[in-house]
Amino acid sequence: MWAGGCILNRACDNGEIVLPRTSLLRFRQPSIVRSIGLALAAFVASLRLGGFPNIDDLHSSRWQVLSMMAALGAMVETARCMKRKWTLYQAGVLILLYTDVMIMGLAVFLFFYP
Numbered sequence: 001m002w003a004g005g006c007i008l009n010r011a012c013d014n015g016e017i018v019l020p021r022t023s024l025l026r027f028r029q030p031s032i033v034r035s036i037g038l039a040l041a042a043f044v045a046s047l048r049l050g051g052f053p054n055i056d057d058l059h060s061s062r063w064q065v066l067s068m069m070a071a072l073g074a075m076v077e078t079a080r081c082m083k084r085k086w087t088l089y090q091a092g093v094l095i096l097l098y099t100d101v102m103i104m105g106l107a108v109f110l111f112f113y114p
Contacts, residue, residue: 022082035077036096041063050110064111071107075100 024034044065051057071113078096 030077030080032078032081032093032096035074035081035100038070038077039074039096039100039103040105042067042074045070046103046107046110050113060111060113062111064107066109068104068107071100071104075104 024031024037047053049061049063050066051059051061052110075097078093078100081093083093
């Protein structure tokens with residue numbers, strides 16, 4: 001499957017230079033970077049929807065459901081990155097799963113906080 005000197009499924013050929021395709025937009029393949037980005041976005045959105053950084057403005061918001069769904073999506077994407085064989089990579093993925101659980105807990109707390 002060669003076209004213009006490059007493999008079609010590995011790179012884009014725009015006629016002059018060959019650009020590598022990013023793995024962030026390949027939703028069929030697991031991506032740890034995508035899961036970290038989604039988890040951080042859920043964390044920041046959860047804090048902003050809860051009224052952070054002003055301590056006097058803390059309140060519950062029905063929109064916290066969206067950040068909970070994003071945190072759940074990040075957990076699923078992180079779990080997809082698990083391997084069969086035990087390595088230090090798998091230990092890192094487990095730590096990221098624990099952080100996703102903490103982000104989910106924060107979003108649930110801010111959802112029910114009066």
